[in-house]
Amino acid sequence: MATIPSISGVSLSKLKRNHVHLDQNTHLNNLKTPKIHAITRSMKSWSLSVEDGAVTKPKLDLEDPNWKKKYEDEFEKRFSLPHLRDIFDIKPKPTTFSHKNGNISARGIHVFDEYSDGYVNDDDRALLKVIKYSSPTSAGAECIDPNCTWVEQWVHRAGPRKQIYFDPTEVKAGIVTCGGLCPGLNDVIRQIVFTLEIYGVKKIVGIQFGYRGFFDVSLSEIQLSRHVVQNINLNGGSLLGVSRGGASTSEIVDSIQARGINMLFVLGGNGTHAGANAIHNECRKRKMKVAVVGVPKTIDNDILLMDKTFGFDTAVEEAQRAINSAYIEAHSAYHGIGLVKLMGRSSGFIAMHASLSSGQIDVCLIPEVPFKVEGPSGVLRHLQHLIQIKGNAVVCVAEGAGQDLLQKSNATDASGNIVLGDIGVHLQQQIKKYFKSIDVPADVKYIDPTYMIRACRANASDAILCTVLGQNAVHGAFAGFSGITVGVCNTHYVYFPIPEVIASPRQVDPNSRMWHRCLTSTGQPDFI
């Protein structure tokens, strides 16, 4: 296999994960999505065009002396935010949002700073990538060309604008929460309502049980106000309810039209965002002046480009309880083995971070890193070794890990997500069977805390993230953007066009420093 760490922003590990084998003749094998359309190699240049879901990344000609500038310009275009102005001839008006009564100094005197008005300019940007790699071989390097040239990739800064594109008295805002539960949903709903009211919006409704609420006539709108949402953050779950499946874009847009909703806030993961983008496009097609703004929700943390999604920190923190119980059980039993399964359909972020933070895990297994269970280098032999040297072991496995070891069912849930085989139960059985076969006693305790982790209320850091994201979603809608989502990027808050964040699931990079840190912490070998 050729040793090229990354090409056009697609890392070698991603190519490997997608079973793309590169050799001198650039040979392609067993292609899975995202589709790699073409990859060619010459002495000086790599060129590659990738179709990543709805996003087609540009073909790059590195022999062109202007390639860098062209890439940056193309990037700016890709990350430009769809705006209501694109299809309507509308003029902005001064904002009705103000957080400023003047700064109150220590002596109680109002001091106005004429140089800072507290608003974000449409031309403000944040850098998407902040590390300059000197070599493609640097740990976790993501390079655009073989020299790892520094290329600026700017994204739009989120926040309140001085000019707005909606008259608050004419706004009817709708909020909907879709997909699985996630800590912090209520915090986001609450902040959206608070912020809308500060702009002067009076008509705010909640759509019940995800997209289902748009077409199921038995589900009425919930009227929302500061009073209604004041304390909802004290509980987990969603005030509005959630659901999977059943989305028909045209029915949803019919319903939006009939209800007179002109601002829609959609809280959900990749599926929900695909739906939100389809709603945005359908509204454009029908020339409806509706701002559709997403707030990414998934404890799996599998949304591209952002530091993290809300609920993830809480999930990691809550997972500690399960890991700690598994640790205590394992340490208190003769030859105890604790096994904890954590969520993560296609990404092992929760398992990796929970393993790192607990410090009690000996083996962490994630979907992104293949492993063998049997054989001299398999997990079972390592557990035998751990039992021999320290008398116990604790394993943390992500739900999407090791699916190649399980029987495939082709079954899908209501949203079309593949129903995974239960790797936790499989491992538990394999461990028991193995120790019996070698006639070594082992006391295996299996914990699956998944729904307990998802149902809790947001912790302090997630509550802050939810607050900022919820407020920024409203600022984005008033600024006239639609088909966008909010996020945090290198600690700065930004807006992204929806297709860019759902092009593929974000995954742990096995070449990243974080995964290496996890390996250092667990001390586990490669199970291959």
Ligand SMILES: Nc1ncnc2c1ncn2[C@@H]1O[C@H](COP(=O)(O)OP(=O)(O)O)[C@@H](O)[C@H]1O
């Ligand atoms: N590609 C898609 N286009 C339109 N709607 C979708 C798409 N994928 C999923 N949905 C809808 O979005 C909602 C949530 O999707 P789901 O995959 O269950 O959760 P999540 O948004 O957390 O990934 C469901 O109602 C589902 O029908």
Ligand SMILES: O=P(O)(O)OC[C@H]1O[C@](O)(COP(=O)(O)O)[C@@H](O)[C@@H]1O
């Ligand atoms: O039992 P449910 O509701 O289908 O949820 C299970 C799924 O929820 C998740 O935690 C998050 O999924 P979503 O982001 O799609 O809501 C997955 O890891 C897990 O497979």
Ligand SMILES: [Mg+2]
């Ligand atoms: Mg999903």
